[in-house]
Amino acid sequence: MSTPTLTPASPLSIGPHTVQPPVVLAPMAGITNAPFRTLCREFSGGKGLFVSEMITTRALVERNEKTMQLIHFDATEKPRSIQLYGVDPATVGKAVRMIAEEDLADHIDLNFGCPVPKVTRKGGGSALPYKRNLLRAILREAVTGAGDLPVTMKMRKGIDDDHITFLDAGRIAVEEGVTAIALHGRTAAQHYGGTADWDAIARLKEHVPEIPVLGNGDIWSAEDAIRMVRETGCDGVVVGRGCLGRPWLFGDLVAAFEGRAEFARPTLREVADVMVRHATLLGEWIGDEARGVIDFRKHVAWYLKGFAVGSEMRKRLAITSSLAELSEGLAELDLDQPWPAGADGPRGRTSGNNRVVLPDGWLKDPYDCAGIGEDAELDTSGG
Numbered sequence: 001m002s003t004p005t006l007t008p009a010s011p012l013s014i015g016p017h018t019v020q021p022p023v024v025l026a027p028m029a030g031i032t033n034a035p036f037r038t039l040c041r042e043f044s045g046g047k048g049l050f051v052s053e054m055i056t057t058r059a060l061v062e063r064n065e066k067t068m069q070l071i072h073f074d075a076t077e078k079p080r081s082i083q084l085y086g087v088d089p090a091t092v093g094k095a096v097r098m099i100a101e102e103d104l105a106d107h108i109d110l111n112f113g114c115p116v117p118k119v120t121r122k123g124g125g126s127a128l129p130y131k132r133n134l135l136r137a138i139l140r141e142a143v144t145g146a147g148d149l150p151v152t153m154k155m156r157k158g159i160d161d162d163h164i165t166f167l168d169a170g171r172i173a174v175e176e177g178v179t180a181i182a183l184h185g186r187t188a189a190q191h192y193g194g195t196a197d198w199d200a201i202a203r204l205k206e207h208v209p210e211i212p213v214l215g216n217g218d219i220w221s222a223e224d225a226i227r228m229v230r231e232t233g234c235d236g237v238v239v240g241r242g243c244l245g246r247p248w249l250f251g252d253l254v255a256a257f258e259g260r261a262e263f264a265r266p267t268l269r270e271v272a273d274v275m276v277r278h279a280t281l282l283g284e285w286i287g288d289e290a291r292g293v294i295d296f297r298k299h300v301a302w303y304l305k306g307f308a309v310g311s312e313m314r315k316r317l318a319i320t321s322s323l324a325e326l327s328e329g330l331a332e333l334d335l336d337q338p339w340p341a342g343a344d345g346p347r348g349r350t351s352g353n354n355r356v357v358l359p360d361g362w363l364k365d366p367y368d369c370a371g372i373g374e375d376a377e378l379d380t381s382g383g
Contacts, residue, residue, distance in 0.1 A: 009229065009257040012212055012236040014049065014107055015150025015179050017079045021257030022236025023048040023225070023250065024182070025243065026154075026216060027083040027109070030298070034074055035281035039274065040243060041077070043264075044250035049081055054111055057086030057095035071104055079106035083154070085114065086138065087124040093141035100147045108146055110138070112155040112169070115188040117357040126156040126188035127358055129169040134369035139176035150179040154216070154238070157200050159356050160189035163363065166200060170208040182214040182238045188356045192241070192349040202232040214238050221344045222249070222256035222263060241348030245302025247274065268307050269335035275303050276327055283323070290321050302347055306340030309333060 012022035025032060025040055030053065037050040052070060059067040073080040082105040086092035092110075099105050112135070114125030129135050142151050153173055158164035166183055173181055183204050185196035196217025205213040212235035215228045225237045243249040248264040255262040266274075278299060283292025300318045309317075313329065320326040 010235075012049075012180075012214075014079075014152060014212075016148075017049075017107060017150065019049045019236065021047060021254055022212075022214070023253045023257065024214060024236060024238045025050040025250070026182075026238045026240030027051045027053050027111070028240055028244075029053050031244070033070065033282075033285065034072060034077075035278060035285050036247065037077065038074055038281055039247035039278055040250045043248040044254050046076070047254050048250055049079070049107070050077065051081040051083050051109055054083050054085045054114065055095075057084050057088075057091045060084070060095045061091060061098060073105075081105060081107040081109060083109040083111050084142075085111040085119065085124060087122055087128060087134075089134070089137040089141045092138050093145045096142045096145035096149075096151070100145060100149050106149065108142065108149055108151050109182075110142060110151065110153040112153055113182075113184050115156065115191050115354075115356065120188060121357040121359065123359045123362060127159060127356065127362065129155055129165040130159055130163055130362065130366055131369045132165075132168060132172060133367050135169060136172050136176060137369075139173060139178055143177040151177070152180040152182065153178055154182040154184070156184045157187045157197060159358070159363075160187050166204055167207050170204050170213075174208050174210050178211065180212040180214060180235075181208065182216050184238075185215070185217040189354060191354050193354075198228060198232050201228070201234050205233045205235075212236065216240065218346075220346055222252035225253055226256050241346070244348045245299055245305060246347075247278075265339035267335065267339065268333060268337040271303055271307070272330040272333070272335060275299070275330065276323065279323060279326055289323060293321055293323060293326055296326075305347055306343030307333075307337055308340075 009021050011018045011020035025037065032051060032053045041050055055067060055071060071082055082099060084092065084095055086095065096108060099108060111125060112129050119125035120127040155166060155169055157166045170181055183201050185198055185200045198215065201215040214236045215232050215234040216238035219225050219228060219237055219239050220242045228234060228237055248266065252263045279293050279296040282295050283289040286292050286295065297318050301314065304314060317329045320329060
């Protein structure tokens with residue numbers, strides 16, 4: 001495959017905020033906390049938009065301790081971007097007004113894309129846009145409550161191939177004053193399997209020319225991002241799994257969108273340094289070194305993807321519980337290894353063709369939303 005020609009991209013406008021280049025870090029549960037956002041932002045030179053992991057509106061309104069920590073932003077994060085999940089319009093409205101009145105963020109993104117069962121069984125995430133009136137009510141409450149803060153939304157194509165919703169949802173979003181839409185080119189049933197449908201992103205862009213459309217799905221490299229914009233006409237990209245164990249991807253993305261073919265190919269030594277810094281930041285954020293290193297364990301396999309590291313050492317590094325132990329293990333590796341061929345490919349979850357767990361009778365009527373209320377709200381943030 002030939003590399004797309006790199007030319008500077010137009011900036012992305014999210015309300016009063018200019019995102020240049022038009023690159024957004026996708027919210028990922030347990031991943032896009034303040035330490036990871038810091039790493040991605042450092043590699044990007046502070047350019048782009050970096051969104052928090054999913055914040056549950058009920059937990060926010062109730063000022064849940066974990067949730068209040070998750071919405072803490074570093075002083076250098078501008079704009080501060082929160083993603084909210086909710087299914088009850090009244091609760092979503094309360095959460096958005098709280099954010100606006102207490103100056104907790106500069107931008108609010110609404111989650112209508114999560115496919116995990118504990119979310120969809122409540123009618124939330126990627127299940128919700130099927131209920132058109134419910135979607136409209138939530139968007140209206142959010143946009144009204146946000147005041148001057150821009151409200152965006154992230155969604156999928158639909159529940160499955162028989163229940164496609166993205167064009168209707170896009171039109172409703174425009175009518176209710178949403179500032180921009182991000183579309184993951186998969187259905188909820190696909191989860192993260194198969195290939196993302198970039199044609200759907202192009203169709204949405206044509207369908208809602210009034211506001212920016214961002215594309216999401218199967219962006220594993222800067223070249224992929226450029227190709228998505230060229231092929232779909234979208235206004236920017238949202239990158240999720242592609243940056244797992246590769247926060248420097250945001251440096252690549254900035255370079256590509258600025259017309260420069262300057263892409264990071266770190267040695268294992270450089271990767272190891274980032275790993276230790278990531279674990280250190282987590283410990284500082286949590287307030288406990290051991291808990292920070294334990295939280296970092298899930299990142300180990302992503303950082304080491306493609307490198308010649310034996311299975312026993314991989315297991316050992318994945319059960320470390322101190323920075324010293326992590327550093328000592330990494331020091332035993334052949335740190336002069338160059339960036340491996342093929343390590344820029346898919347990473348993270350790849351499961352697909354899953355049955356979508358929905359509330360009883362959810363598909364009977366795409367407009368009736370009876371039975372949705374505060375009881376349907378999740379009480380914990382972070383996915």
